[in-house]
Amino acid sequence: MQDVVQWLKDNGNLKIIDEPLDVELEIPHVAYVEVKTDNSRPILFTNPVNKAKGITYEMPVLMNIFANKDLTEKIFGKHPDTVAEGIDELLKLKPPKGLKAKLAMLPKLFSLKNVFPKRLKFKGECQEIIIPKEEVDLDRLPILKTWEEDGGPFITMGQVYTKSLDGEMQNLGMYRLQQYDKKRLGMHWQIHKDASHFFDQYQKAGKKMPVTVAIGGDPLYIWCGQAPMPHGMFELLLYGFVRNKNAQLVKSITNDIYIPRDVDVVIEGFVDPEVMEIEGPFGDHTGYYTLKEPFPVMDVETITMKKHPVFQATVVGKPPLEDKYMGWATERIFLPMLKPMAPDLIDYNMPENGVFHNLILAKIKTLYKGHAQQIMHAFWGVGQMSFVKHAIFVGEDAPELEESKALAVHILNRLDKCKVLITQGIVDHLDHSSSEQFVGGKLGVDATGDEVENGVETLLSDEVLLEKIQEISSSVVGLKQYMTETKTPICVISVDKQESQLELIHKLKGFEKHIKLLVIVDHANNDLDDAYMLIWRVVNNIDAGRDIILKPFIAIDGTNKSEVDGYEREWPGDTFCTKEVLDRLQEKGLIDIDEAFIKKFGLLPF
Structure with missing residues (x-):
């Protein structure tokens, strides 16, 4: 995938918009509408501008890369279930007995050499152009402002590469980055994430923390950045496993962090542990604004890029969005990694309108009384699953988890308030509903048993x-x-x-x-x-x-x-489009929506 744009033209029915459009609201609104359509397509905006700053950008903006299931599967080069099968085989690998078994294992072992990222000793395509510190200007990048109440423009598809203080661990995360001015970015790494843990190490040591942000390249990089890998495992190991070839990395110009050679734009810098600045608000993937909060600040040392870079971005807000398809791949691929701590788990599904961490449906093989509750607690105690707020469990006789209507009937026929578990635990940094940040209520519903005997005594119209x-x-x-x-x-x-x-x-x-x-x-x-x-x-x-x-x-x-x-925190508002922008885009023929579409997806207040 050396040329992502050409690949999307050939494989993804790429929509190209040559009309000059503003990075503030216009481009994000087009992408936001597109991804909600039945035949969502990736979009290349060839002429991004910033009307307020009087800027015409030299690089195009590419959005909705993960536009649908079919395209997501093509990006992986295989169905995510096939990737999951390979992971399952690895997890079950046992020492071979006898020469024949050893020889049979050789191909698998040989392929594992491609999993580990390879560090190159020369510069990459991403370093064809090097902008020194004195010439750094983030305004050269078409950074988007998605929502009217956003605190400013945000990089939304940044691959944030960090490393531990001792250099033993490297991490790739997908965090939003607010542009404060020409040389500074806000680092919204949430308190539970690895990058934040690394920051704590540098803060305690009183040392500046190196950070490198990459934009573009193989879309699989950004998927790896949001994948819930176990602590300490570099996310690009997943890239090697899926692609069956090493991720090829080059050293950043100003620090010792390695990044993929073929990304389009690289922003390098340092975070001073003594400096915090208010970040936000930002209309996030929950469909609500996350509120203002102090976060670390990255001082940019240099920007490097390809000779002809493409700026990748995403838009977040109310579902459905492209994280629906990224999340689908994650859900399928990580099923084998959940089964060791819940061996009787058959399948699970995290609906996009549950914003993933807010609702999980799970099918289990029920072996004894309380089995569902046992697995609920296992989920709430491991990795990113610990952020799940509401878990509904069904037995192996239930319909497929994506058959929403049939599954709802199955659950509601078995809903017994005696089998409803309410407890407390950790909640996501972005959760706004709990009375106390980071800690809130958890709901578990055990619908694995027989149908309840009685329905409503008198059903009224x-x-x-x-x-x-x-x-x-x-x-x-x-x-x-x-x-x-x-x-x-x-x-x-x-x-x-x-x-x-x-x-x-x-x-x-x-x-x-x-x-x-x-x-x-x-x-x-x-x-x-x-x-x-x-x-x-x-x-x-x-x-x-x-x-x-x-x-x-x-x-x-x-x-x-x-x-x-009795709620004392600030309650955030919905992410709503700007009506004047929608009207303008409709007049230009760049979107085609009606009142029913607007109401269905909550684009405007009503």
Whole structure:
């Protein structure tokens, strides 16, 4: 994949837009709309500009590289399940007995030599142009500002290479990088990540930390950067395993960090452990803004690049986005690595509208009472799985995990509040729903058993049930029931919230003959007919320890929280497109959307 653009023309139905478009909002909005379409394509913007700064950039912007499943599989060169099979074989490898077995193992062992990155002693294509410190100007790069309320432009597909203080470990991570000015970047490595752990080492030693950021090259590099590798393992080992060839690395010009020779742009620098600066806000992959917070700052020493570089970027916000397809590959490939700590795990699925870490579905071979709870705790105690907030487990008789409708029926017919586990644990740095940052509620649902005996005693129509509830509370605006054919119909109500919804749930005592599972959302910006986005909203908005009530029925408060809930942190806003930008792009014929599309994906407030 020496020429990614040409490869995408040949293999990915690349869309090319020659119209001059602004890196602030316009380019990101086009990419954001495109990736939500049924036939999403990668896009090359050949004429990026910055109207506010009066800049016309010399390099194009490439987005939506992981535009769909088919293209993602082509990038890997094989189905992710095939990669997983190879990993599974390695994990089960045993010392051979006898000459014949040893000879049979030789091809596998020989291929492993390609896993390890190879350090070259000469400069790479990424160093054809070297810009010295005194001439460094980040404004030469078409760095995007995605959302109107973003704190500034952000590099969104940066491969951030760091190393431990003793030089024994190297890490590749995918972290957003805010451009502060011509020579400084904010380093948003979250507190639980390896790069942040390395930073702690340098901070304690009082030494500046070298950092090299790469942009572009083989798209597999950026996938490796977000892969949940075990601590201490260099992510580019995965590259070698998937490609069956060594990642070829060259030394950075100003530090000892090695990066792939074929990336397009390289930004080298140092982080002073004594300097922190406010980073954000930023409309993140949760579909919410992450708030302002101090993070380390990278002082850029040099920028190097190819003679004809391409600037790779991604856009994050409300699902679905290209991280849907990157996450799909990750999910498939890492299944064998989960099985050693949960041997009876058959399969798992992390739906993109659960923002991955907010919801996991797992199928297990149930061998004894409490088995599902055992695996729940195993998940919550290992690596990046520890950030999962809500886990639903089904048995081996359940439908395939991606058969969402059939699976929902299966789960709701087995939902028993006696098998609902609510506990506490670590939550992701980006989680906004917990009352305390980094620690929050966890939900585990054991739906592995037989169907429950009783359903709703008296199932009312939506209209009648809404009328009865409105007699109790005038704050209730709308109501829709889902899955009424199951033992546990889902009753979703929308409210104009004035008080804690625990008060409303308490007032509904006596409605248990009509309701078994109640979900409450705000009336604003929620469409009761859009189950996909309702799931996104609820799993983002709840802390299980605070917002799930099991009496008189299971009730989930998915509303935005405030002081009426005893919530004292700042609650972030949704990522919304800018209407004027959408209108302008529509007039130019660069996007084709209607009101239904806008509402379906929550592009604008309603």
